[in-house]
Amino acid sequence: MYQTLLLDADGTLFDFDAAERRAFEKTCGAMGLAYTEGFYRRYQAANAACWRKYEKGEITKPQLQYDRFAALVDFSDPAAANEAYVGFLARGSQLMPESVPVLTALKAMTPARKCCIITNGIDRVQRQRLRDSAIAPLIDGIVTSEEAGAVKPAAGFFEYAFRKLGLTEKGDALVVGDSMITDIAGGANYGLDTCLVDYEGSYGGEAPRPTHVIRRLTDLLALV
Structure with a gap:
């Protein structure tokens, strides 16, 4: 999808x-x-x-x-x-427990699918953490707010991400994240489908409503 x-x-x-x-x-x-x-x-x-x-x-x-x-x-x-x-x-590249198996499964399901990181985190920190982590071979690109010159949830961030990653069709992309502000509101305002990763089960239906809500990262596999 x-x-x-x-x-x-x-x-x-x-x-x-x-x-x-x-x-x-x-x-x-x-x-x-x-x-x-x-x-x-x-x-x-x-x-x-x-x-x-x-x-x-x-x-x-x-x-x-x-x-x-x-x-x-x-x-x-x-x-x-x-x-x-x-x-x-x-140097802190600790991962959530399901990150490696889920990204591995996503790649196996559709080899042409791109899995990219979008982050407001400090550029040099995020890039080193990614390089040192077990998911590095499974990630096709990373976009940081510093290189974008804009911060999630601003539209400028997502515009830059689309240009850098060579994306054209908004309907083909899904924003996946745990923040209602930076990920869900940001993605929705740019016209993208969104998926809230609600690990703690705290989402109460407030706006903007995510396109999808999952409690575990493995639930993402059923959406794509």
């Missing part, structure tokens, strides 16, 4: 929670700070707030990276903390 799958990275294919926690723990050690769950939760809150601003176009990616550590007074040098964190995060 769909010849191209535009797959979100973090929270969809990659286990970002595991990678983020490990990277922050190592960053604390590198900066001479003690890691605690409370400290990590404070970072998560600051980081999430910065990403929301970035996705709305209120701050740049470099500002995001600096501000999330500057918001925590524990870090006397936010720039150095971010540099350490990004380095550790780039």
